[in-house]
Amino acid sequence: MPRPALPTAPRPALPTVPHSVLHARITEWFQREARDLPWRGGCSAWGVLVSEIMLQQTPVIRVQPVWEEWLQRWPTPAEFAAAAPADVLRAWGRLGYPRRALRLHAAAAEIVEKHNGAVPDNYDELLELPGVGTYTAAAVAAFAFGRRTTVVDTNIRRVHARLVIGQALPAPALTAAEMALAAQLLPRDTGESVLWNAAAMELGALICTARSPKCNDCPVLDKCAWIAAGQPEPSYIPKGQPWAGTDRQVRGAVMAVLRAASSPVHADLLWDAEAAALHTEVSKELGKLHALNTHAPQLERALAGLLTDGLATMSEAGYQLPN
Structure with missing residues (x-):
C-alpha cells in the first residue's frame, strides 16, 4: 500500500x-x-x-x-x-x-x-x-x-x-x-x-x-x-566563464603582443620563448604569452581564430593587426 x-x-x-x-x-x-x-x-x-x-x-x-x-x-x-x-x-x-x-x-x-x-x-x-x-x-x-x-x-x-x-x-x-x-x-x-x-x-x-x-x-x-x-x-x-588556461586567454595574450608591435611579429617569436626574449619591442607581452606554457594545438587554434575573425592578418613577415 x-x-x-x-x-x-x-x-x-x-x-x-x-x-x-x-x-x-x-x-x-x-x-x-x-x-x-x-x-x-x-x-x-x-x-x-x-x-x-x-x-x-x-x-x-x-x-x-x-x-x-x-x-x-x-x-x-x-x-x-x-x-x-x-x-x-x-x-x-x-x-x-x-x-x-x-x-x-x-x-x-x-x-x-x-x-x-x-x-x-x-x-x-x-x-x-x-x-x-x-x-x-x-x-x-x-x-x-x-x-x-x-x-x-x-x-x-x-x-x-x-x-x-x-x-x-x-x-x-x-x-x-x-x-x-x-x-x-x-x-x-x-x-x-x-x-x-x-x-x-x-x-x-x-x-x-x-x-x-x-x-x-x-x-x-x-x-x-x-x-x-x-x-x-x-x-x-x-x-x-572560465579564463585561465582557455583558448580565450591565449587569444588575448596574442592580441596583446600584436597591439604592442609596430610591425609584423614573426611566427617564430610566438612559438620560441628564447627568440622572443631577444625581441625588445614586445618582449614583455611575448613573455606573458610564453608564461602560459601553451601547447601547440591551442596556440594554433588561437591564431586561426584571430585570422578568421579579422582580428589579425598573416604575411611572410608575420602576424599583425589588420590595416
Whole structure:
C-alpha cells in the first residue's frame, strides 16, 4: 500500500503591488543615488552607442577610462569610421571580446553611408547596424533619444525576477515571459519609461546584485516578492566563464603582443620563448604569452581564430593587426 504523501507547507502569498508604487519608489531612489556616469545626461547618441557596446559583459570601472579616451579621439561616427582597424583594436585595449570593436567600426561606416553620419533615432534602424542586437537597440533608443522601448539587461532581469516573481535569479536565458513582464512593467508615459529603464538597471547594478544583494538599502524592500517568499535559493548555480588556461586567454595574450608591435611579429617569436626574449619591442607581452606554457594545438587554434575573425592578418613577415 503506497505511503500517503507528506503535507507541504503552503507557499507564502506574494505581495501584489501597484506598478505605480514600484515606479515611484525606484525612480526616486535613482534620482538620489545614481552614479555620475559620463554617458548619462547630455551625452551624444554616438557616445551612448559606444558605451552600450563597451559595457557588454564588461564592468563600468574598466569601460569608463577607455570610453573617455575613445570619445576624445573619435567624437563622431565619421571620424571613427575613417580610423584604421589596427588603431581601433589598439584603443580597445583589454576590454575583452575585441570583435565588438570591429563591429562598432562597421556600424560607424554604415551610419556614415546610410544615415548621413547621425546615429539613427529609432529601434528598427538601430537594430540593422552591425553588432547591434535587441538590447543595444532598445537601450540606445531609450537613453539617447528618449524613446519608449523595453530595455532588458541582466540587471533588469534580476530585479524583475526578485521583485515581482519571487525568484532569486532569472532563468539562465532570456524568455518570452520575461520580455512580457518587462513590457507590462514599463510606464506608459514616455519620459517615465526612460527613467524607469535606467532606474531598474541601476538598482540591479548597485543594490539587487547577483551574489550579495544589499536588501536593507533597497527602496522597495517591503514590496519585494523574493523577500516575502523567504528569499528562496536559486534553482541553479550560475557558472562564470572560465579564463585561465582557455583558448580565450591565449587569444588575448596574442592580441596583446600584436597591439604592442609596430610591425609584423614573426611566427617564430610566438612559438620560441628564447627568440622572443631577444625581441625588445614586445618582449614583455611575448613573455606573458610564453608564461602560459601553451601547447601547440591551442596556440594554433588561437591564431586561426584571430585570422578568421579579422582580428589579425598573416604575411611572410608575420602576424599583425589588420590595416
